[in-house]
Amino acid sequence: MIDASLFSSALTALTPILFAALAGALCQRAGVFNISLEGSLLVGCFGAVAGSWYTGSAWIGVVVAVIAATAYSLILAIGSIIFDGDPIVLGVASNLLAVGLTSFLIRTVFGTEGSFSDPSLQGLGQFGPIPGQSLLVYLSWLAVPALAVLLYRHPWGLRLRGVGERPEAASSLGVNVTKYRYGVILAGGALCGLGGAQLALGSVTLFAENMTAGRGWIAVVAVMLGRAHPLGVLLAALLFGLAEAFGFRLQGIGLPQQATDAAPYVVTLVALFLSNVKRKKGQPA
Amino acid sequence: MSRVRLIAVPVAAALVLGAILLLATGTDPLAAYGAIVSGAFGPDGIGDTLAYAVPVAGMATALAIPLRAGMVNLGGEGQLVLGAISALAVGLYVPGPGPVKVILALLAGVVAGAAYAALAAVCENRLGVPLLISTLLLSYPAMSLAGYLVRFPLKDAGSSLPQSPQLSARLPEIDGVTTGIFLVVAVIAVYAVIDARTPAGFETKVTGWAPRFAAYAGIDRPKLTLRLLAASGGTAGLVGAIAVLGFPYRFIDGALITPQYTWIGLLAALLAGASPLGTLLAAVFFAALTSGGFAMERATQVPRELTAVLQAVLIIFLAATSGVFKRKAKRA
Numbered sequence: 041m042i043d044a045s046l047f048s049s050a051l052t053a054l055t056p057i058l059f060a061a062l063a064g065a066l067c068q069r070a071g072v073f074n075i076s077l078e079g080s081l082l083v084g085c086f087g088a089v090a091g092s093w094y095t096g097s098a099w100i101g102v103v104v105a106v107i108a109a110t111a112y113s114l115i116l117a118i119g120s121i122i123f124d125g126d127p128i129v130l131g132v133a134s135n136l137l138a139v140g141l142t143s144f145l146i147r148t149v150f151g152t153e154g155s156f157s158d159p160s161l162q163g164l165g166q167f168g169p170i171p172g173q174s175l176l177v178y179l180s181w182l183a184v185p186a187l188a189v190l191l192y193r194h195p196w197g198l199r200l201r202g203v204g205e206r207p208e209a210a211s212s213l214g215v216n217v218t219k220y221r222y223g224v225i226l227a228g229g230a231l232c233g234l235g236g237a238q239l240a241l242g243s244v245t246l247f248a249e250n251m252t253a254g255r256g257w258i259a260v261v262a263v264m265l266g267r268a269h270p271l272g273v274l275l276a277a278l279l280f281g282l283a284e285a286f287g288f289r290l291q292g293i294g295l296p297q298q299a300t301d302a303a304p305y306v307v308t309l310v311a312l313f314l315s316n317v318k319r320k321k322g323q324p325a
Numbered sequence: 326m327s328r329v330r331l332i333a334v335p336v337a338a339a340l341v342l343g344a345i346l347l348l349a350t351g352t353d354p355l356a357a358y359g360a361i362v363s364g365a366f367g368p369d370g371i372g373d374t375l376a377y378a379v380p381v382a383g384m385a386t387a388l389a390i391p392l393r394a395g396m397v398n399l400g401g402e403g404q405l406v407l408g409a410i411s412a413l414a415v416g417l418y419v420p421g422p423g424p425v426k427v428i429l430a431l432l433a434g435v436v437a438g439a440a441y442a443a444l445a446a447v448c449e450n451r452l453g454v455p456l457l458i459s460t461l462l463l464s465y466p467a468m469s470l471a472g473y474l475v476r477f478p479l480k481d482a483g484s485s486l487p488q489s490p491q492l493s494a495r496l497p498e499i500d501g502v503t504t505g506i507f508l509v510v511a512v513i514a515v516y517a518v519i520d521a522r523t524p525a526g527f528e529t530k531v532t533g534w535a536p537r538f539a540a541y542a543g544i545d546r547p548k549l550t551l552r553l554l555a556a557s558g559g560t561a562g563l564v565g566a567i568a569v570l571g572f573p574y575r576f577i578d579g580a581l582i583t584p585q586y587t588w589i590g591l592l593a594a595l596l597a598g599a600s601p602l603g604t605l606l607a608a609v610f611f612a613a614l615t616s617g618g619f620a621m622e623r624a625t626q627v628p629r630e631l632t633a634v635l636q637a638v639l640i641i642f643l644a645a646t647s648g649v650f651k652r653k654a655k656r657a
Contacts, residue, residue: 115641123645128397129595133640136588140633147628148350254465257399261458298473302466309454309462316453 046285048172052243054281056081056252058180059235060259061266061273062187063228068268069191070224071204075131076116078256079138080229084109084236086142089156089247090149098162098241102176105240106233112138113229117222135256143249157246164241176238183231187270200224232256258308265312276311283307335642343635352627361632364620365613372501373619378612379502380581383509383564384590385608386516389599390560391456391553393520394532398557400460401587403467404442408434408562409569410471413479413576416492416569426494431508431566438562439555441467446554450547456554472578479576487578489569496570505567512560517601529553533599561587585633589615592640611636 060077067074084105091097091104115134119125150156164174191197202210203220211217239255240247258280265279266272287300344354364370384401391398398404412434419429441463448459472487481490496504520526532539532549540546564586569576589611597603618632 119641119645125641125644125647126595129644130641132588132591132595133637133644136585136592137634137637137641139585140630140637144346144628144630144634147630257461261462264455264458296473296477298469298476301472302469305462305465309448309459312454312458312462313448313452 046282046289048170049288050278050281050285051170051173051177053284054277055177055180055242056235056239057255057259057262057280058274058277059183059231059238060256061262061277062180062183062270063231063235064259064263065266065268065270065273066187066191066200066224066231067228068263069204070200070220071207072116072120072221072224073127073131074116074225074228075128075257075260076113076134077228077232077259078252078254079131079135080109080112080232081236081239081252081256081259082135082138082142082250083112084233085240085251086145086236086247087233088237088240089161089245090145092162092241092245093150093158096160096162098164101162101241102164102234102237105237106230109233109236110226110229113225113232117225121218121221121225139250142247146247146249155246155248155251157244161245162241163245164238172243174238174242176234176242179234180238181274184270184274191270258304261308261312265308265315276308279311280304280308331646332643335639335646338642339635339639342638343631346631346634347627350627352625357621357625357627357631360621360624361614361617363617364624365617367620370616370620373616374609374613375502375506377584377616378609379506379509380564380568380584380586381590381593381612381615382513382605382608383567384561384586385593385597385604386509386513386590386601387557387560387564388587388591389594389597389601389604390516390557391550392533392594392599393526394529394549394553395536396550396553397457398442398445398460398554399457399591400442400445400462400464400467401557401561401591402582403460403464404438404558404561405565405568405581405587406471407441407467407565408438408558409565409576409581410474410479411437411562412566413489413492413569414474416494417479417490423494427496427570430492430494430570431563434562434566435559436562438565439559442554442558442561443551445558446547446551450550456550460554468582471576475576475578481575489576491574492570494570495574496567498572501572503567503571505571508563508567512563513601513605520601525552589636592636596640596643 060081064074064077087108088101088105092101116127116130119130120127146156147153164176166172167175168178191201199210199215200220202215203217207217239251262273262276262280265276283304287303290300291297340358347354347357365374384405388398388401412430415433416426416430419426442460445456445459445463448454449456475489476487479489481488498504520530528539528544528549531542532544532546565581568581590608593607593611594604596607614632614636618629621627621631622629
C-alpha cells in the first residue's frame with residue numbers, strides 16, 4: 041500500500057496546490073485576503089498550454105503562464121488596493137471570470153470546446169531522480185525554505201509582516217504599505233502561474249475547462265491550516281496530496297472512487313479540528 | 326444620483342470591455358448585444374430565462390440569507406446536491422399518491438440541506454473552524470456522496486450514464502417553466518418580510534452592519550449562525566429538490582454543478598448586498614444574460630461564454646466602484 045510510487049503520485053497532486061498555497065500564505069502575511077487563487081491557477085494552465093502550443097517550447101509556456109497569471113492577479117491588486125473593493129467579492133468574481141474567459145478563449149483561439157490537447161503539444165518532461173516529476177516540482181519544494189527565509193530572516197519579510205499585522209505602524213516607520221501589497225499579490229500570481237503550468241504541462245499535457253477543479257480553494261484551506269507559514273502550508277498541502285494519492289490506492293481494493301475523492305476534504309477538516317483543539321489546550325484557561 | 330451611477334458606470338464599463346472582446350473576434354458588438362437582449366426577453370427566450378432564473382434566484386436567496394449578517398456560505402453546491410439527492414430518494418422509494426410524494430420530497434430536500442449547512446455552523450461554533458472554510462470543505466464530500474449514490478444504489482439500470490431513473494412524482498410545468506418557481510418566489514417573499522419586519526431580521530442586519538455592536542447588544546452569534554445557516558442550506562436543498570422534481574425528472578451527476586448556479590447566485594447576492602428584492606433582480610438579470618448568451622451563439626457564432634465574462638467583469642467593476650463611493654462617503 042505504501043511505497044515510492046505512492047509518494048510520487050502524492051507529489052504530483054501536491055505541486056499545484058503547494059504553489060497556490062504559498063501564494064496565499066504570502067498574501068495573508070501582508071494582510072491581503074486572497075481567494076482568487078483558483079482563478080489565477082486556471083489562467084496559468086491556459087497560458088502554459090497556449091504558450092507551449094504556439095512556440096513549441098514547454099518552458100516558454102511556463103513563462104507565458106507566469107506572465108498571464110501575474111497579469112490576472114492585477115484584478116485583485118487594483119480592485120482591492122486602488123478601488124478599495126471587497127476582497128471576497130473580487131475573489132469570487134475573478135474565479136468565475138477565469139472559468140468564463142478560458143472557456144471563451146479555448147473556443148476562439150483553439151476552435152474546440154471542453155478541452156484542448158494535441159500529440160505535438162510539448163509537456164515539461166521529467167527531471168531529476170524522482171520518476172515522473174518535472175523541474176517545477178523541485179522548484180515548489182525550494183520555494184518553501186526560500187519564502188520562509190524571506191519572511192523571517194530578511195528585512196523585506198519583517199516589513200511585509202509588519203504591513204500585515206499593523207499597517208498603520210508599518211506606514212509610520214516609512215514602509216510603503218501599498219507597494220508591499222502589490223508585491224505580494226503579483227508574486228502570488230506568478231506562483232499560481234507556476235502551479236498552473238505544472239497542472240497543465242506536468243503529468244498531463246492538455247487544457248480542460250475548469251481543470252483546476254477546486255485546487256485553488258484547497259490552497260486557501262491549506263493557508264489556514266498551515267497558519268500562513270511556508271512550512272505549515274507545505275505540511276497542509278502534503279497532507280492533502282497524500283490523502284488524494286492514498287485514496288487512489290484504496291480504489292484498487294474496491295472502495296468507490298467517490299469515497300476516495302471525498303477523503304482529502306474530510307482529512308483536512310479533521311486536521312483543522314485537531315489543530316484547534318490542540319491550540320485551545322495550549323492556551324492557559 | 327449616486328445609486329444610478331453606482332450601477333450605470335460598471336455596466337457601461339463591462340459592455341465596453343465586452344465590445345472590445347467581440348471586435349477582437351471580428352463580430353459586430355451591437356449585433357451580438359442585440360441578440361442577447363432579444364434572446365433573453367423575446368417570445369422564444371423568455372421561457373429559457375425564467376427556467377434558468379429559478380435555480381439561480383433560489384441559490385442567490387439561499388446564500389443571501391447568511392450574507393445579510395456578513396456570513397459567507399461557500400458550501401451551496403453541496404447543500405444543493407444533497408437536497409436534490411434526498412428529494413430523489415424520497416420520490417423513488419416512499420409510497421403514496423403523487424402530490425404527497427412531491428411534498429415529502431420537497432421536505433426531504435429542505436431538511437437535508439438545512440441539516441448539512443447547520444453542521445458547518447456547528448464546526449464554527451464548537452470547533453473553531455471558520456464558516457467560510459467549514460462550508461467549503463463540507464461541500465465536496467456531499468457532491469461525492471451524491472455522485473456515488475447515483476452511480477450505484479440509485480442508478481438507472483437501463484442507462485450507462487451516471488443518472489437516476491425518472492421520478493413519477495413531478496412538479497408540473499407551465500410552458501417549460503417548473504411550478505417550483507412559485508416556491509422560490511414564496512421563499513423570497515418570506516425572506517423579505519422577515520428581513521424587513523421581524524426582530525430576527527433586525528438582529529441579522531445589525532450583525533451584518535456591526536458585529537461587535539451586535540455582540541454587545543446581546544445578540545447570541547452562535548445561535549444566529551446556526552439558524553441562518555439552517556435557513557440557507559434549507560433553501561439550497563429546496564432548490565435541489567425542485568430541480569429533480571422538474572424536467573428531466575431525475576438526478577444527473579454534475580447537472581446542478583456545471584451550470585454554476587451556486588456561484589452565479591452568490592455573485593447576485595453579493596452584488597445586491599443580500600437585500601431580498603435586489604438579490605432577486607440581480608439573479609434574474611444574470612439568468613437573462615446567460616440565456617441570452619445561447620441565443621447570441623446561435624445568431625453570431627460568438628461563444629456563449631462571453632456572457633459569463635460579462636457577468637464577472639460587471640461584478641469586478643461594481644466591487645471597485647462601490648469601494649470608491651464608500652471611500653468618498655467616508656471623506657465627506
